[in-house]
Amino acid sequence: MKKHGNTIKPRDVAAMALAHCRGGAHDKSPGAKRQAARRDLAREMAALNGRRNKGSQEPFFMAA
Secondary structure: OEEEOOEEEOOOHHHHHHHHOOOOOOOOOHHHHHHHHHHHHHHHHHHHHHHHHHOOOOHHHOOO
């Protein structure tokens, strides 16, 4: 028990548990965000490369 002044004061177990088990923000970690961004970039690059290989559908790029 903690001694507070001349008296012995018991600890508040409920308050100790709440302080120990604090909930954090429910968000992705920085590493997970970085990996997701890397995957998204790779997906976009693959889509652009796929479109480039098939040829553009724009009329001013088509051969006359």
